[in-house]
Each structure stands twice: as structure tokens, then as C-alpha cells.
Amino acid sequence: MSSYRRHRLLVPVLLCALAVLAARPTAAHKDPGNGTGGDSGLSAEVARLYEEAAVATQQYEAGREEAEEQRARAQRAEELLDGQRRHIAALHEDLGRIARAQYRSSGGLPVAAQMILADGPDDLMRGQHAFSQTNLAVNNAISRSHRAEARLAADEAKAASHWQALEKRNKQLADLKADIEQKLETARSQLQGQADASAAAGACRGAVRLDQPETPFTSAWVAPVRTYELSASYGSGGARWSSRHTGQDFAVPIGTPVRAVGEGRVEKVSCGGPFGIEIVLRHAGGYYTQYAHLASVAVDQGEHVSPGQWIGQSGSTGNSTGPHLHFEARVTPEMGSSVNPVSWLAARGVSL
Structure with a gap:
């Protein structure tokens, strides 16, 4: 009763x-x-x-x-x-x-x-x-x-x-x-x-300030999106890429908040090209992370970010076959210097 x-x-x-x-x-x-x-x-x-x-x-x-x-x-x-x-x-x-x-x-x-x-x-x-x-x-x-x-x-x-x-x-x-x-x-x-x-115009619309989650993250590193399905993985081949896939794709709907995986500074915000709208962050230790095919950005170049902070929203811009987040871990801010992002995050306590 x-x-x-x-x-x-x-x-x-x-x-x-x-x-x-x-x-x-x-x-x-x-x-x-x-x-x-x-x-x-x-x-x-x-x-x-x-x-x-x-x-x-x-x-x-x-x-x-x-x-x-x-x-x-x-x-x-x-x-x-x-x-x-x-x-x-x-x-x-x-x-x-x-x-x-x-x-x-x-x-x-x-x-x-x-x-x-x-x-x-x-x-x-x-x-x-x-x-x-x-x-x-x-x-x-x-x-x-x-x-x-x-x-x-x-x-x-x-x-x-x-x-x-x-x-x-x-x-x-x-x-x-x-x-x-x-x-x-x-x-x-x-x-x-x-x-x-x-x-298409190669011109970003500027940072859109989104209301951040109220609960602060206690861990130093997090996954770039909260809920997801893993799709194309690092090193996979196919007609969509000139050589091998350079990152890890997260299948998420358009507009999904994208999070900074760790503390860092915004190295680059750009629009146009194969990655569409993208953000590159610089982290301590000489590593960089890239977030590509976005629908919007919520940070400006040079801005400091904290772990889990919303830095943009996922989309399907650039050379994209559908809504997803393309995530890379790099040793330089430029493409061609990527490392396996799954093992890179795993070494920092983030299991995908």
C-alpha cells in the first residue's frame, strides 16, 4: 500500500x-x-x-x-x-x-x-x-x-x-x-x-554564446559529446577520404552541443573547405584537438576554454555525408599530424 x-x-x-x-x-x-x-x-x-x-x-x-x-x-x-x-x-x-x-x-x-x-x-x-x-x-x-x-x-x-x-x-x-x-x-x-x-561563403558568423551546463566537470578530460554513436574510426579507408580517415566520427544530430575535451585555448576558428565549420583547440603538452563539420561556434579565437565547456554545435558542413562530429587529436594545429584520438583520450581517462 x-x-x-x-x-x-x-x-x-x-x-x-x-x-x-x-x-x-x-x-x-x-x-x-x-x-x-x-x-x-x-x-x-x-x-x-x-x-x-x-x-x-x-x-x-x-x-x-x-x-x-x-x-x-x-x-x-x-x-x-x-x-x-x-x-x-x-x-x-x-x-x-x-x-x-x-x-x-x-x-x-x-x-x-x-x-x-x-x-x-x-x-x-x-x-x-x-x-x-x-x-x-x-x-x-x-x-x-x-x-x-x-x-x-x-x-x-x-x-x-x-x-x-x-x-x-x-x-x-x-x-x-x-x-x-x-x-x-x-x-x-x-x-x-x-x-x-x-x-559556402567561407565566412564564419561569429561566436554564438550558449547557456552552459550548470554542473561543472570534476574530471580534467571528457568526451566531445554527451551521447553518441561511434561511426567512422581513425585509420579507416574508403572513397570518401583521399588516404585514410584522420579522426573519430561521432554520429549525433545537428545542433548537438560539442564540448572541449580538456582545458585549452582556441587556436583557430574557420569556415569553408573540406571540414566546413571547424574549431581547433591547443592543450598543454603540445597537443591539439579539432572539431569539424559544425553548424555553429560558441567561442572566439584566443579564448580560454575549460573541460566540458560547450564550444559549438554539431552539423554537416563541408565534405560530410550526414550529421556528425569529426574529432581529431593532433601534434600540430594543421591536418596531417593526427594521432589515434580514441587511444589519446583513453590515456587521459576517457573511454569511448
């Missing part, structure tokens, strides 16, 4: 969170802030929707997992209810058996008749005791039957109410998730269009 109360409290809490997300303003109502006006507003809107989509997905997955848990609980409850039904049937059978035994043993004779037929005081006392025990057994069986039937009805009503609330909430979660993802897809398409125009 305490577990059920906790789930009942969880429903309004999550629905309040949904209301807060749904009530947040869209790009059309937001102040574009710093940077280049509408361009900055679009990049910030994509970043905001990206975070909201992550929250909505997390809530939806939590709701889906709870639904699975509730389904398992319902199955266990149904098994319990079946057991209660069998128990009630057994009690009814016991009542019938007791009644038949009373009939066969003359347990229903009046007390006066028992006194006349008794062989003596002891025989009379034994008869009275048997009669009392029989009545007690009948009354107990009837009480147990009534209690079991009442529990059965209460459990069925509780399960039905819980299922209705769960289905309603999961429908709201799914609708909210779909709405945010639709808005995000539209904003991503617009952002990529602006990025393609900048890359």
Missing part, C-alpha cells in the same frame, strides 16, 4: 514538470541575446530544445519503465487475486463440508435432545464442546470468506485506477516528447541552412 501511495504522488510531480516544459517560450518570443541577432537566437533555440528533448526523453523512458514495472506488478497482483479466488472457493467448500458433517453427526440437535440422549455428564460435555467448535469453525470460515472477497474487490479497484492514471500520464509524456522533437527538427534544419551558407 505504501508503494502505491508513492506512485500516486509521482504522477502530479511529473505532470507539473511537463507543464513547465510546455509553457516555456519558443524562439519567436525569446530575446536573441548576444551574438549576431537572429542567428544567435536560432542556435540558442536549438540548444534549448536539445536539452528539453533530453529531459522529455528521460521522463518518457522513466514513464515507460514504470509502466513495465506496473505491468509486472499487475501480473503478480492478478496471480494473487487468482489465489484469493481459489481460497474463497475452498472456504465455500469448507462450509459445505462442515454443514454435511453436522447433518451426519446430528450436530444440529437441540440442547434438550442432546441431554436426553447423552449417556452421562461427560458425554454431554463432549457433545456441547463439539457443537461449539463446529459453530466457531463455521463463523470463522464465513468471516474469512467475506474478508477475502472485500480485499479482492479493493485490489481490483486500486489496480484499475492506477492503470488509468499511468496510461494518461504516458500519453501526455509521449505527446510532449513528439512536440519538442518536431520543433527541434525544424530548428535544426534552419540552423544547418545558415551553416551551409557560411561555409
Whole structure:
């Protein structure tokens, strides 16, 4: 019963969170802030929707997992209810058996008749005791039957109410998730269009200042994106590259925040060419990291960055077959000096 109360409290809490997300303003109502006006507003809107989509997905997955848990609980409850039904049937059978035994043993004779037929005081006392025990057994069986039937009805009503609330909430979660993802897809398409125009012109639009995550990183090195799928790896061959692939590709949607893998300084920000919009960072120890095919940049050349700081947003500019982040580790700021980025990050405690 305490577990059920906790789930009942969880429903309004999550629905309040949904209301807060749904009530947040869209790009059309937001102040574009710093940077280049509408361009900055679009990049910030994509970043905001990206975070909201992550929250909505997390809530939806939590709701889906709870639904699975509730389904398992319902199955266990149904098994319990079946057991209660069998128990009630057994009690009814016991009542019938007791009644038949009373009939066969003359347990229903009046007390006066028992006194006349008794062989003596002891025989009379034994008869009275048997009669009392029989009545007690009948009354107990009837009480147990009534209690079991009442529990059965209460459990069925509780399960039905819980299922209705769960289905309603999961429908709201799914609708909210779909709405945010639709808005995000539209904003991503617009952002990529602006990025393609900048890359074609070879002129960057300037740094777009994005709201940074509130939680600071405690580790000195991190992965360049939070969630991803690894695609083309370092050293792989194919018609897409003149020799071998020089970095590690992370398959992520357009607009995904790209993070500085470690503390450093912005060595270069450029647009155009095979890498499209790219950023190169310089780190201590003579190493550099490159982030390519971006849709926007959030830092300026010469700027100091910290581990995990958002430095741009992923895209598909330059020689790119689809949205992804191309990441390199180098010994110079220029291409042709790359090392295996996976093992380079692994040596710094980052496992991809």
C-alpha cells in the first residue's frame, strides 16, 4: 500500500514538470541575446530544445519503465487475486463440508435432545464442546470468506485506477516528447541552412554564446559529446577520404552541443573547405584537438576554454555525408599530424 501511495504522488510531480516544459517560450518570443541577432537566437533555440528533448526523453523512458514495472506488478497482483479466488472457493467448500458433517453427526440437535440422549455428564460435555467448535469453525470460515472477497474487490479497484492514471500520464509524456522533437527538427534544419551558407561563403558568423551546463566537470578530460554513436574510426579507408580517415566520427544530430575535451585555448576558428565549420583547440603538452563539420561556434579565437565547456554545435558542413562530429587529436594545429584520438583520450581517462 505504501508503494502505491508513492506512485500516486509521482504522477502530479511529473505532470507539473511537463507543464513547465510546455509553457516555456519558443524562439519567436525569446530575446536573441548576444551574438549576431537572429542567428544567435536560432542556435540558442536549438540548444534549448536539445536539452528539453533530453529531459522529455528521460521522463518518457522513466514513464515507460514504470509502466513495465506496473505491468509486472499487475501480473503478480492478478496471480494473487487468482489465489484469493481459489481460497474463497475452498472456504465455500469448507462450509459445505462442515454443514454435511453436522447433518451426519446430528450436530444440529437441540440442547434438550442432546441431554436426553447423552449417556452421562461427560458425554454431554463432549457433545456441547463439539457443537461449539463446529459453530466457531463455521463463523470463522464465513468471516474469512467475506474478508477475502472485500480485499479482492479493493485490489481490483486500486489496480484499475492506477492503470488509468499511468496510461494518461504516458500519453501526455509521449505527446510532449513528439512536440519538442518536431520543433527541434525544424530548428535544426534552419540552423544547418545558415551553416551551409557560411561555409559556402567561407565566412564564419561569429561566436554564438550558449547557456552552459550548470554542473561543472570534476574530471580534467571528457568526451566531445554527451551521447553518441561511434561511426567512422581513425585509420579507416574508403572513397570518401583521399588516404585514410584522420579522426573519430561521432554520429549525433545537428545542433548537438560539442564540448572541449580538456582545458585549452582556441587556436583557430574557420569556415569553408573540406571540414566546413571547424574549431581547433591547443592543450598543454603540445597537443591539439579539432572539431569539424559544425553548424555553429560558441567561442572566439584566443579564448580560454575549460573541460566540458560547450564550444559549438554539431552539423554537416563541408565534405560530410550526414550529421556528425569529426574529432581529431593532433601534434600540430594543421591536418596531417593526427594521432589515434580514441587511444589519446583513453590515456587521459576517457573511454569511448
